Amino acid sequence: MQQARIAVLTNVILDYRRPIFEALQGNKSLYLRIFLSSPLSESDRLAQINLPMFYSKAFNLRFRTFHKHVDSEQVEKLAVPISLIWDLLDFKPQVIISGEFGLRSLVAYVASRIMCVPLALWSEEIEQSAMGITIIQRSLRNFLIPKASFFLAWGHPAASYLRTFGAHENTVICCAQAVDNAIWRGRVESYDKAHLVADMGLTGKVFLLVGRHVKRKGFDYFLRAWAEVPNHLRANNSVLMVGDGDESLRLRALAETLRLSEVRFVGAKHGEELGKLYAAADVFVFPSLVDVWGLVVNEALACGLPVLASRYAGVSQELGQVERAVGVLEVFDPLDIVGFTSLLSKWCQNDIRVDPKHAHALVERLHFNVTIAAFNDVINRCLTK
Template identity: 30%
Template sequence: MFPTGCSSSTSPSRPDRPRSRSTRPTEMRVALVTNIVSPYRAPVFRRLAETPGWRLRIFTSAKTEFDRSWNVDTGGLDVVRVRGASLVRRGRTLHLPLALPLALRRFRPELVVSGELGPRSWLALLYCVVARVPLVLWTYPSRTGGQRAQGWRLALRQALLRRARAVIGMGAQAREALTAWGVPDGAIHDAPNAHDAEGLHKALARVDPEAARRGLRAGLGCRDRIALYAGRLIETKGVAPLLDVWDELAPGLRSSWTLLLLGSGPLEERVRHAARTHERGEIVHVRAVPESEVAAFYAGADLLVLPSLEETWGVVANEAMACGLPVCGSRLAGCADDLLLEGETGWVFDPHLAHDFAAALQRALDCPDRERLGAQARRHAACFGPDAMADGMRRAIAAAAERERGPA
């Protein structure tokens, strides 16, 4: 538990001038290998790039994912798009950055940080073995993902993790999974996930909360109180169990509430059907909007519902809490152990147990102290910003570099 206080390429993939091995470098070249630069990662990467004595270059596989419409400003970052292939499987994108070893060879980093435990990191390891530089793995398995890894998949992950000088995990659930996979406790460095705090603050500054509340009620027909779901409408997000459990609540409790689902995806028809078959204003659906417009929904809602059946983190919880919303969330979301404190910042439930889910949702809708919980949620979310995440990643990189140098 963490304390409650506190080629969009901008650089061509070109050879860098070799550095003499006989003199100590004046800066450490750090390569960070990831799939894309997302809106909430860009502020973290900028802070890492500002680290004194570092030269950071980010190697990506794509500008965005197939189911995202992000247009991220990477200004100020040294970003190189790596040639390769991308495949969509089971609603997820698998990137194969085949030219990664060559791209790393041109940059000649002293250390490589690679995200996730798939082909990208095996290619990064290939470079690290040949160049004799340390590898830091950055991975964020949730409790569910950690328990599901078995057989040859688990063996491959464990083999990769054994070659890492340090491992970056995002919070308590990642540490739990990594420890179960055999990573020594001292090799794990916590860097809990962060939202784009600055971008959200700017978006909120443009929103009049009262106008937002009136807009949702007058424009969309929402009732006096709003329970917000914000995310993709897919199976693993727990949308179907949420709709089922909503119907189990007492009609008198639901009568003053709207369940507002903001998002797009394969389950849209299920959501639209629910909206049509309930009384006007009880269930409302709005298709996904640009990131800059989501702040108005946070400002106009009373609480967030995060019903995930599987979620590496759930950055929507960071955002909602930063806007002063308590969260009724699944214990299977990767953020649950760190962000969701029962009765303090929200309410926690097991989404596979309908009675537990319904009881938590009833506590949330019935709670007379939602404003107090919202204020505590805002304070707690402030501990999980880009600075904290960048600090955790720096600790891992520094530890790996020190371990590589060995005793003085």
């Protein structure tokens, strides 16, 4: 049987995306090629070994998006394709799947018209994260979205955003923003929590925050809210802040200014080291001001933790509406310091406990198979279009 030639266009393949493309690569009916706008070395190591990835030459410029509604900015790569059009014409795909609404997808559209093949776009963008886009970006989306045959939306908030541009509901297929739930659950179950907490010198309830130390992650809002928690509650509990970045020194200085001696900065952690911190924690806090999703929330839930999640993140917009979220995931506004402080004070109380099984049940609906099925569905629809 002749294999269908499928071109996937993106910047990089990271570890949490790799299982999806490994499954597609294992589909014997498909001949998959992944065209990257960034050098292969920037992708996951195992992806470099296992996946048919190809670096399509491009200029990668730094592009800043200003989110005035939350007074923050986001720095991303803007890929300017150099050889992509020729690489696609040489590969002769029967379906092109392009991730994002930028110049790469514009080239993908041109190639799809030349070769008369369907174009599918994938997107993580949600309404809140798109509030800072420029007029040019919006115009490009207004042009591209009607031209695509199908869409892969990473989460229901992303699907809702696509529909604001007129994408028909029948053409939008939802993927799951997922991590390997079983791996994260296994990492915490290997520890004895009482011994771990004692060894780390932690007291009371342990509040955990994980993420890059950049302004849009909202860690400074957490510190200001935590400083307003009554002393008798705050002093008897602990805070672990995981991550590094441009804001690290400023955050440490702010904690010192506010005399938050119970706040401990532990630097960036990954894999088993991060799993150890999830095992020591009692509550996970995600105060992001701009986030298309927030996969650390998935990790925390898979580790059995209750989560306090910002209303500005895609994960809270999707999971916060689920019946199972009651008592497991609370949605709040990090810009409302009074409300944020009240929420933290409530969770400082010793009588609030959450069964880890309830957290597991909330995140179990988000897994790789949902996304693998979505990609296969879009590919099959494109091939029969």
